[in-house]
Amino acid sequence: MSRIWNCVDCGIVVGRRVKRCPQCNRLFLKNRGPTYVRTSEHNAKLSQSLKGKSHNWRSGGSLPGVAEKIRQWWTSERREAARQRGLMMAENRSWRDRIAAELMGESNPNYQGKDNATGYGPGWGRLHRDLVRQRAQGKCEVCGREARFDIHHKDFGKDNHDPENLAVLCRSCHKRTHYAQHT
Numbered sequence: 565m566s567r568i569w570n571c572v573d574c575g576i577v578v579g580r581r582v583k584r585c586p587q588c589n590r591l592f593l594k595n596r597g598p599t600y601v602r603t604s605e606h607n608a609k610l611s612q613s614l615k616g617k618s619h620n621w622r623s624g625g626s627l628p629g630v631a632e633k634i635r636q637w638w639t640s641e642r643r644e645a646a647r648q649r650g651l652m653m654a655e656n657r658s659w660r661d662r663i664a665a666e667l668m669g670e671s672n673p674n675y676q677g678k679d680n681a682t683g684y685g686p687g688w689g690r691l692h693r694d695l696v697r698q699r700a701q702g703k704c705e706v707c708g709r710e711a712r713f714d715i716h717h718k719d720f721g722k723d724n725h726d727p728e729n730l731a732v733l734c735r736s737c738h739k740r741t742h743y744a745q746h747t
Contacts, residue, residue, distance in 0.1 A: 571583070571585040571588050572584060572588075573585075576658070576659070577653070577656065579649065579650070579653050585662070655695070655727075664688075684725075685722055685723025685724075688725050692715070692725050695727055696715055697713060697732055699727065699732075700713075700731075703732075704732060704733055704737055705731045705733060706733055706734075706741075707736075707737055712735055713732050713733065713734060714735060715732060716733045716741060718731055720742075720745060
């Protein structure tokens with residue numbers, strides 16, 4: 565049985581064994597202040613001493629014994645438990661919205677200084693589409709055909725990604741639905 569972890573500050577469910585959710589952790593680190601003060605003289609001295617020297621540091625996963633321990637630790641049972649936790653968290657709307665909000669705009673590592681080109685609100689992604697397609701069992705929810713599918717927002721908005729608001733429609737039913745809404 566997998567364990568559910570909660571943030572020590574706000575109590576929401578976190579996806580792995582950590583003390584705080586990302587938002588509370590940011591606040592904690594911001595309010596904690598610097599653990600030490602590095603002066604400009606210190607920075608200059610450190611920079612000067614390291615100038616021209618290459619490093620040969622290795623990360624934990626590339627050390628011979630550590631990589632093997634990691635491979636041994638990830639048994640098929642642990643991998644499946646992690647997958648199940650991910651699926652459980654994916655169905656938790658508040659978790660999805662929180663993650664989406666934390667990765668919006670400049671917080672996203674792939675942010676390129678432009679607005680969302682798709683127009684969809686935060687939280688929209690492959691996981692939503694896969695969950696809804698799985699529920700529909702590969703068939704259009706209107707005509708029952710097995711064809712190429714679109715995911716339709718029943719409220720015709722692009723920001724409510726609740727699975728109850730999403731429907732799997734074949735292309736022709738999706739076009740027909742939007743045409744009927746505009747006439």
